[in-house]
Amino acid sequence: MKKNATFDIPEGQYYLCGHSLGPASxxxxxxxQQGLQGWQQDKVKGWxxxxxxxxxxxxGKALAPLLGAHSDEEIxxxxxxxxxxxxxxTALTINHNRKIILTENDNFPADRYIAHSLSAIDxxxxxxxxxxxxxxxxxxxxVAVLMLTHVNYRNASQHDMAxxxxxxxALGVIVVWDLSHSVGAMPLHCSLLxxxxxxxxxxxxxxxxxxxxxxxxxxxKHHNQTPVIKGWMGHISPFAFAQVYxxxxxxxxxxxxxxxxxxxxxxxxxxxxxxxxxxxxxxxKSMVLSQQLIDNIDSCVPQxxxxxxxxxxxxxxxxxxxxxFADKIVTDLIANGVIVDYRAPDLIRFGIAPLYIDGHDIEKxxxxxxxxxx
Amino acid sequence: MKKNATFDIPEGQYYLCGHSLGPASxxxxxxxQQGLQGWQQDKVKGWxxxxxxxxxxxxGKALAPLLGAHSDEEIxxxxxxxxxxxxxxTALTINHNRKIILTENDNFPADRYIAHSLSAIDxxxxxxxxxxxxxxxxxxxxVAVLMLTHVNYRNASQHDMAxxxxxxxALGVIVVWDLSHSVGAMPLHCSLLxxxxxxxxxxxxxxxxxxxxxxxxxxxKHHNQTPVIKGWMGHISPFAFAQVYxxxxxxxxxxxxxxxxxxxxxxxxxxxxxxxxxxxxxxxKSMVLSQQLIDNIDSCVPQxxxxxxxxxxxxxxxxxxxxxFADKIVTDLIANGVIVDYRAPDLIRFGIAPLYIDGHDIEKxxxxxxxxxx
Numbered sequence: 001m002k003k004n005a006t007f008d009i010p011e012g013q014y015y016l017c018g019h020s021l022g023p024a025s026x027x028x029x030x031x032x033q034q035g036l037q038g039w040q041q042d043k044v045k046g047w048x049x050x051x052x053x054x055x056x057x058x059x060g061k062a063l064a065p066l067l068g069a070h071s072d073e074e075i076x077x078x079x080x081x082x083x084x085x086x087x088x089x090t091a092l093t094i095n096h097n098r099k100i101i102l103t104e105n106d107n108f109p110a111d112r113y114i115a116h117s118l119s120a121i122d123x124x125x126x127x128x129x130x131x132x133x134x135x136x137x138x139x140x141x142x143v144a145v146l147m148l149t150h151v152n153y154r155n156a157s158q159h160d161m162a163x164x165x166x167x168x169x170a171l172g173v174i175v176v177w178d179l180s181h182s183v184g185a186m187p188l189h190c191s192l193l194x195x196x197x198x199x200x201x202x203x204x205x206x207x208x209x210x211x212x213x214x215x216x217x218x219x220x221k222h223h224n225q226t227p228v229i230k231g232w233m234g235h236i237s238p239f240a241f242a243q244v245y246x247x248x249x250x251x252x253x254x255x256x257x258x259x260x261x262x263x264x265x266x267x268x269x270x271x272x273x274x275x276x277x278x279x280x281x282x283x284x285k286s287m288v289l290s291q292q293l294i295d296n297i298d299s300c301v302p303q304x305x306x307x308x309x310x311x312x313x314x315x316x317x318x319x320x321x322x323x324x325f326a327d328k329i330v331t332d333l334i335a336n337g338v339i340v341d342y343r344a345p346d347l348i349r350f351g352i353a354p355l356y357i358d359g360h361d362i363e364k365x366x367x368x369x370x371x372x373x374x
Numbered sequence: 375m376k377k378n379a380t381f382d383i384p385e386g387q388y389y390l391c392g393h394s395l396g397p398a399s400x401x402x403x404x405x406x407q408q409g410l411q412g413w414q415q416d417k418v419k420g421w422x423x424x425x426x427x428x429x430x431x432x433x434g435k436a437l438a439p440l441l442g443a444h445s446d447e448e449i450x451x452x453x454x455x456x457x458x459x460x461x462x463x464t465a466l467t468i469n470h471n472r473k474i475i476l477t478e479n480d481n482f483p484a485d486r487y488i489a490h491s492l493s494a495i496d497x498x499x500x501x502x503x504x505x506x507x508x509x510x511x512x513x514x515x516x517v518a519v520l521m522l523t524h525v526n527y528r529n530a531s532q533h534d535m536a537x538x539x540x541x542x543x544a545l546g547v548i549v550v551w552d553l554s555h556s557v558g559a560m561p562l563h564c565s566l567l568x569x570x571x572x573x574x575x576x577x578x579x580x581x582x583x584x585x586x587x588x589x590x591x592x593x594x595k596h597h598n599q600t601p602v603i604k605g606w607m608g609h610i611s612p613f614a615f616a617q618v619y620x621x622x623x624x625x626x627x628x629x630x631x632x633x634x635x636x637x638x639x640x641x642x643x644x645x646x647x648x649x650x651x652x653x654x655x656x657x658x659k660s661m662v663l664s665q666q667l668i669d670n671i672d673s674c675v676p677q678x679x680x681x682x683x684x685x686x687x688x689x690x691x692x693x694x695x696x697x698x699f700a701d702k703i704v705t706d707l708i709a710n711g712v713i714v715d716y717r718a719p720d721l722i723r724f725g726i727a728p729l730y731i732d733g734h735d736i737e738k739x740x741x742x743x744x745x746x747x748x
Contacts, residue, residue, distance in 0.1 A: 008414065021418040029410065032636065036398070036406060039583055040382065044395040044713060052584055079631025081605050082456055089495065105617065110606030110631065113619040120602045121463065121495055129617075201632065209413055210426055210635035228494045231455050232484030240718070243479065243503070245487040257453025257484065258575065261584035262406065263634045339418060344614070 006273055007207075007356040014361040014368075017339045018353030019156075019181060019318035022207030027269035032209075035265025046261075055264040056233070056255055062271040063215055066206070066279065067179065067198065068189035074217040075251050076267065077233075077259060080180055080201045083216040084114045084147075086254055087197035089228035090218075091145045091174040092118065092125065098144035099124045102173070104132045108149045111178055115147060132157070136167055143173045150188075151181035151316030154343055156308045158182075158316050165193045180204060183215075185286065185317035185353065187279040190217055197222070205317065205353055206274075208267035216254050223250050231256030273355065285354035287312040289362055290319050293350055296366040297321065301373055307347065317353065322346045332372040338365045380647055381581075381730040388735040388742075391713045392727030393530075393555060393692035396581030401643035406583075409639025420635075429638040430607070430629055436645040437589055440580070440653065441553065441572065442563035448591040449625050450641065451607075451633060454554055454575045457590040458488045458521075460628055461571035463602035464592075465519045465548040466492065466499065472518035473498045476547070478506045482523045485552055489521060506531070510541055517547045524562075525555035525690030528717055530682045532556075532690050539567045554578060557589075559660065559691035559727065561653040564591055571596070579691065579727055580648075582641035590628050597624050605630030647729065659728035661686040663736055664693050667724055670740040671695065675747055681721065691727065696720045706746040712739045 006025050009015050015023060038050040046052055059076040067074060077083065088101065099122075101115045107129075115127040130138045139146065146168045151158050161177060168175045176197040182188060184205030190198055198217035202208035230245040232238050233255035237246075247253040290312060297304055304321040323329055323346060330342035341349050350365070380399050383389050389397060412424040420426055433450040441448060451457065462475065473496075475489045481503075489501040504512045513520065520542045525532050535551060542549045550571040556562060558579030564572055572591040576582035604619040606612050607629035611620075621627040664686060671678055678695040697703055697720060704716035715723050724739070 015417065017418045021413075021421070023417050024410070024414045029414065032410060036403065036640075039395075040398045040403065043389065043397050044391045044715065045708070046584060047395070078452065078456065079634075081631035082452065085603065093494070109609070109615045109617060112617060113604040113606060113609065116619050117602055117604045120467070120600075120604070203632070210420060211632040211638075212636075213634060214631065226494075228491055229459065230487040230491045230494070232487060235483070235487065241483045243483060243486060245483075245490050257455035257588065258577070258585040260453075260587060260634050260637045262586075262640055263637045264585075266410075266636055334419070341418065 004356065009356055013337045013339065014365045015339045015356060016350045016352065016361070016365060017341055018205055019349060019351035020341050021203055021210060022205060022353065023356060024209065025207055025270055025273050027272045028207060028209060028266045029269065031269025031272070032262065032266040035262050052261045055261065055268065056259050057252060059264060059267055059271060060215065060251065062274070066183050066188065066274060067217055068187060069191045069217055070220060072250050073191065073220060074215050075254060076202065076213050076215045076264060077255050078214055080178065080199050080214040081110050081114050082256070083199040083214045084111055084176070084178065085117060086216060086227060086229050087176045087199060088115065088118055088145060088147065090225060091176060091197060093228055094222065094225060095144040095172070095174055098142060100126055100128050100143045101145045101147050102128050102135070102138055102143045103147045104135055105129050106132065106152055106154065107147070108153050108178065108180070111147060111149060132159070135164065139167055139171055139173060141171050143171065145174050145176055147176045149178040149180065153181055154347060155320045156316040156318045158314055162193050165195055169194065181316050184274065186283040191219070195219060202267055202270070207270045209263065209270070212267045213260060213263050218251055218254060227253050229256060233257065233259065277355070282354055286317045286352045289352045289354060289357065289359060290315065292359055292362045293319055293352065293366065296362065297369070300366055300370050303373060304348070318349050318351045321348045323348065329372060333369060336368045336372065338368050378730060383730055387711045387713065388739045389713045389730060390724045390726065390735070390739060391715055392579055393723060393725035394715050395577055395584060396579060396727065397730060398583065399581055399644055399647050401646045402581060402583060402640045403643065405643025405646070406636065406640040409636055426635045429635065429642065430633050431626060433638060433641055433645060434589065434625065436648070440557050440562065440648060441591055442561060443565045443591055444594060446624050447565065447594060448589050449628060450576065450587050450589045450638060451629050452588055454552065454573050454588040455484050455488050457573040457588045458485055458550070458552065459491060460590060460601060460603050461550045461573060462489065462492055462519060462521065464599060465550060465571060467602055468596065468599060469518040469546070469548055472516060474500055474502050474517045475519045475521050476502050476509070476512055476517045477521045478509055479503050480506065480526055480528065481521070482527050482552065482554070485521060485523060506533070509538065513541055513545055513547060515545050517545065519548050519550055521550045523552040523554065527555055528721060529694045530690040530692045532688055536567050539569055543568065555690050558648065560657040565593070569593060576641055576644070581644045583637065583644070586641045586644070587634060587637050592625055592628060601627050603630060607631065607633065651729070656728055660691045660726045663726045663728060663731065663733065664689065666733060666736045667693055667726065667740065670736065671743070674740055674744050677747060678722070692723050692725045695722045697722065703746060707743060710742045710746065712742050
């Protein structure tokens, strides 16, 4: 094992896949074990002795600095897709005279499918899809919601969140950002920018574990709005078992069913790691390491074609290359300890997560890549 | 520790709370640890080496005998509330000329709140709520969906699922059953009865852990219907990342986002326990133990008023009593090792789960109850 007190990455493994699934921190493992022990020992009493029902809000508060949001604007619950559904339904209620959800062609397909669900609910609602450069011109006062993923899952291209949010707001358009590929990898400024809604996953750069719960951010200005999806845990008093729904104050209203405690416990530990992390420094380090990777591949493996931007501010925290035999290259790299991933038809993605990788990993990864290309 | 190789219940504890949260079986603990190890060691490769993405369907198949359903009619995913939302939206699409959801006044409030969500989505959709005895007369051909919880969370009263399903179908009404308080406690016959949709939780009698994922059952006859909520994991080919949604075949179409693997792993072990369980015998034993409890309380603690039916076939697997000082009695019982629960304003619930309790537990529980009433 090497290098840091937080993650156990075996010697000889170079884990460049944090854009897909982050590794287990010692804190995440310990917290999960504590959750398990709570269930084993306290059983049903765990709901009170272990404060399990506080976890969605507590983890929301822990996540707030990562989103650049007030600590009462986010909770951890459900999956990104279900949270996106909640946001879109409520956003379309707020902007009830408009029926268009605007997105870009390359938005993550899962988000597009959820938007399609809205059309199945109300045939007047349509998903309008344009290329990224066409977005600004496509924004007009017929658009109800601008739904975008901040960092593209394929080429890592990053939208200008500030500019697009501002343009949208000037036209009365509500913005919903999917931050799955951003959170935990760079500073974000949801509250400052007045972002209306945001969602995302916690299993990539936040290292919450496979399929760890999603989060939902709702700006304070929308907290008076009753969510369309009315969940038991979002009731003002769930254990009054009232027949009629009355929303909880604030972000809690966006809870649905009973939260998945074991998954939340792992995530609690994962988020604890970020208490000592300066996101500006983390991002800076990610850009330096990404540049090192790009420089080394430029000079040693020119057969690969960079599909991510060369401008670090236009990229998220992974770097993507194309090659006709990308799948074979990725298989070789993984077999030799360089954990990257492949996206059909021809993409290799290198995830740069400085919480557990450094310049040595980049150097070794490129050395192994060079060998495998011979 | 006592009695059985499956559950560690400490000596001196009488766990009569399986109707709320089941205890951890050794299999559930081992399976969760295996899942954690898979994440720690394999990281992103776990998706293929550990077959994580197969879990929702695999656990659905393990759950099928508990539901009395074909093995391709259920998956484990999301929470009961989110699954109910999926069912209602799709059921209302199938019966698109009708706009009434019929339920009973005492249905679990969470389910009522989800039905209210439908009215927020489409103001023509209304929740019609009657008393349980009025249900049959309230069924007519204006009703789109009959939405009921099989076993009542308070008094354990059990609906006649066969009769109500048949009456509903005769009038073209789709049935959606919430089986949260039934599954794992008694034989069910979803497929035989032609039940259209069912949902439920797995943290009560199935012992999946606090907030373990819910399940959704959709009868084969509805598998051609495209679900209204279109999730990434319900796409025919999620990793093709196609812009347009195309539903997966069968029950998989009801998946949404990335499944919560750690929670699913605990549940996998919990469900393994049921491989050796005869549900008819389990139910028989539960009825015998419930009768023992009722007889003992009748003779020793007449101050408590039985609110559950005296007919075992009209009850689920818990027995409820009322008393003006129910909260104090429950606090005393718990302090003395008898784990039961309290529901405001005056209910004490005794959960009878023969997987880990027997006649000795009942005897001791009543002895301790007698003492605490002195």
